Amino acid sequence: MIFSFALIKGLLLLLPFNANYDIPGTITYLDRNGELIGQHSYPGPEKTFIVRTTCSTDELYDTASNKVHHKMRGRSNPITPEQAQKTEDLIRSKDYAGAMKTGNLVQLRPLFERKKDIAFFSQDDGRGEDPVNDSREYVTVVHRNGSREEKKGDVFDPSKSGAECYVPGSSIMYSHSHPSRIVLQGDVEYSFYPQAPSMDDINTLAAGQIRVLFGRGTNKVYIYNSTGVIAVLPTKNYSQ
Amino acid sequence: MKITLLVGSICIFQISFAQTITNLSDADKTTAYVQAVTQYINTYKKDIHKTDTLFLEENSSTTNSLPAIYRSTRLISLSKEQVKQLLNKRHSLNLYRMEQVKCEDGIFSVTLTPLGCGFNKARNKYEYLYGGGYTAIFTFDGKKLVFQKIEEHGI
Numbered sequence: 001m002i003f004s005f006a007l008i009k010g011l012l013l014l015l016p017f018n019a020n021y022d023i024p025g026t027i028t029y030l031d032r033n034g035e036l037i038g039q040h041s042y043p044g045p046e047k048t049f050i051v052r053t054t055c056s057t058d059e060l061y062d063t064a065s066n067k068v069h070h071k072m073r074g075r076s077n078p079i080t081p082e083q084a085q086k087t088e089d090l091i092r093s094k095d096y097a098g099a100m101k102t103g104n105l106v107q108l109r110p111l112f113e114r115k116k117d118i119a120f121f122s123q124d125d126g127r128g129e130d131p132v133n134d135s136r137e138y139v140t141v142v143h144r145n146g147s148r149e150e151k152k153g154d155v156f157d158p159s160k161s162g163a164e165c166y167v168p169g170s171s172i173m174y175s176h177s178h179p180s181r182i183v184l185q186g187d188v189e190y191s192f193y194p195q196a197p198s199m200d201d202i203n204t205l206a207a208g209q210i211r212v213l214f215g216r217g218t219n220k221v222y223i224y225n226s227t228g229v230i231a232v233l234p235t236k237n238y239s240q
Numbered sequence: 241m242k243i244t245l246l247v248g249s250i251c252i253f254q255i256s257f258a259q260t261i262t263n264l265s266d267a268d269k270t271t272a273y274v275q276a277v278t279q280y281i282n283t284y285k286k287d288i289h290k291t292d293t294l295f296l297e298e299n300s301s302t303t304n305s306l307p308a309i310y311r312s313t314r315l316i317s318l319s320k321e322q323v324k325q326l327l328n329k330r331h332s333l334n335l336y337r338m339e340q341v342k343c344e345d346g347i348f349s350v351t352l353t354p355l356g357c358g359f360n361k362a363r364n365k366y367e368y369l370y371g372g373g374y375t376a377i378f379t380f381d382g383k384k385l386v387f388q389k390i391e392e393h394g395i
Contacts, residue, residue, distance in 0.1 A: 063360075071372070
């Protein structure tokens, strides 16, 4: 009996999803731009929190040239710079409980999932030149039974149409990407818009659901819920 | 025997022709383009008293037959040069591209794709942003096209 219990526990420790659960973990805190500002040990699985974004809808959805009034223009749900600063100051002074009470922290997905997502979504390298890999959406799905699925959407040309990827209804969590492809025809550049979550992305969520979007053209990761974008960070900082 | 086979072949040909139409007359195509735009306006432009303009990318096979105005929305077809001239005067505009009518399994469709257009001074390039569109779906009742619905799609 004891042997069996030890064996089962040993086997569980070998599973990647449980690898961190029985050893002291850390809680990591990122500022509103995704930079590391605090970390402490913690007797449980790894957790990472980011301070909510202060970026307005215009800052996330206008392009360099374009005050875009497009049907897919989404929305931001930012906090004020003062609120963000107060939360970041609390973290820097190691008042983690105080920072948590502000309600301005967003928890990221587990680190092993974030690393897998980055590896998969980076097939679109963000340069917009590859007519295949940079011209499709990618989706990772976590099903109700805990299994993970990686899907590639069809290839589309932004000067024509397309770029959608079906997400199964049985999923409890999914992340997806917006393609970086740019097609130049004379002096006209065609590209996919928006790189941040589209209005469809936001409107399909129920209250309380949080999703992750990789804007491969902006090289940023956007965390959003049914109210809009709540956190933004550079892709390289997402695996901290 | 040969006559029986011939009559039978003609009957089968006529039945199959009546059941599935894969091509439309020019008049029906015009109807599809006009209805795609007017049904889009009916569906998405709720405030019919507000004067509005819908810019369409010029395409002789799809946009020539459109009315100049529908309800309170002006329909203006723009060439590429006209788009560029307009972007010298205004910061951005939505330009609707209308694709040619498609047929699949007896269902006809026309897709309207709004492109967010602007001029990037730093790069000296015009930006056309694609984020999805609208597809008007039709069936053919044997005599005429019948509008069914508009489907939205986007990234």
